[in-house]
């Protein structure tokens with residue numbers, strides 16, 4: 364007889380990166396009572412430090428194709444719902460591939476007509492690889508925080524700042540999660556979205572491996588932000604020191620985007636209180652904020668007109684706490700050299716806003732792991748999104764919400780991502 368699927372009432376989502384937040388949002392929208400548990404702060408890791416580049420068809424021909432296409436479309440509809448262009452810099456943009464040779468003189472060359480005028484460094488082989496129909500971007504930290512803000516204010520998602528210690532299982536079914544401070548949060552279903560920290564949980568590390576690739580990025584405020592047009596650049600960068608070319612990426616972010624910080628005091632289960640920081644959709648009107656004027660709320664608006672440059676990744680040990688992830692100074696120096704070589708706008712009078720590192724969550728077969736954990740009813744995992752987690756967050760979240768609430772995902776076929784693929788031949 365087929366197992367009857369009973370929709371869970373209380374769902375705990377662990378991990379406040381883009382995957383956990385998207386999952387919490389879509390679960391709550393489908394009527395589940397959701398608690399999101401994050402050990403540090405929302406979008407503190409890769410989901411806050413990524414490029415935020417989105418592509419419709421770059422995953423075509425591989426297992427991610429339908430997930431990526433569905434997610435590109437969902438980003439578009441979420442941007443309408445959440446005022447994405449203003450609140451988190453959602454916009455379509457053109458994308459170019461080009462080579463840059465550091466040792467060649469920048470001046471005295473005829474600029475390529477295929478390149479925007481701010482790309483005035485020693486470049487060659489420029490060609491379009493994406494158009495405003497097929498490529499877009501978001502500011503990933505603002506996106507994640509805006510979505511969570513909507514999930515808390517509209518659908519009642521509760522946020523707890525605390526570290527998941529273990530999942531409590533009885534008779535093969537999930538019952539609760541235990542936090543480091545011994546708080547136990549009861550749950551009918553649990554979704555584990557721990558990114559590169561997945562393998563620190565023995566329940567999952569006994570089934571498959573998620574390892575971290577440490578990647579670096581810098582964020583600059585160019586001297587004339589308005590001169591930087593919406594063009595993403597994928598480079599083959601030939602350093603003056605020789606060696607294999609590097610492949611840094613350059614993403615300008617819109618100048619009209621404003622960062623809004625919104626503090627909110629939120630009561631969490633069992634009578635304890637914790638102060639959390641939620642970033643919400645943009646509004647110049649202070650009164651539009653729920654709770655405006657309350658002493659526990661604050662608002663800061665800051666104008667953004669920045670350029671994000673990333674690259675230089677290598678496998679490395681993932682430290683326990685996200686704030687312990689610090690960049691390697693040599694990698695930052697190289698990225699600053701890349702910036703100066705690509706454009707004179709990034710080499711004089713610019714301000715460095717961030718020098719940072721974070722971890723891509725990677726699996727042994729390069730595909731994400733999304734589905735129910737074999738042998739533990741009601742326990743789900745969503746991780747291993749590698750370099751496409753910002754793109755694939757919405758469709759992952761929506762499909763996991765369907766799987767948890769309805770018993771099957773209809774938006775995307777999740778079979779290729781099932782965690783069971785790592786345990787073929789095992790008896791559960």
Ligand SMILES: Cc1cc2nc3c(=O)[nH]c(=O)nc-3n(C[C@H](O)[C@H](O)[C@H](O)COP(=O)(O)OP(=O)(O)OC[C@H]3O[C@@H](n4cnc5c(N)ncnc54)[C@H](O)[C@@H]3O)c2cc1C
Nearest residue numbers: 378380381382402410413414415416527558751752753754
């Ligand atoms: C340099 C760089 C550039 C990138 N650019 C892009 C891009 O342009 N487009 C794109 O689509 N993708 C991009 N990515 C990939 C994308 O950032 C990741 O795939 C995505 O952010 C992963 O999201 P996540 O939620 O799985 O993990 P994370 O963002 O790492 O979040 C995991 C969260 O879980 C929390 N956590 C961990 N353990 C616990 C615990 N025990 N209890 C409670 N909480 C816990 C952590 O604190 C963290 O907040 C980029 C990545 C990097 C590194």
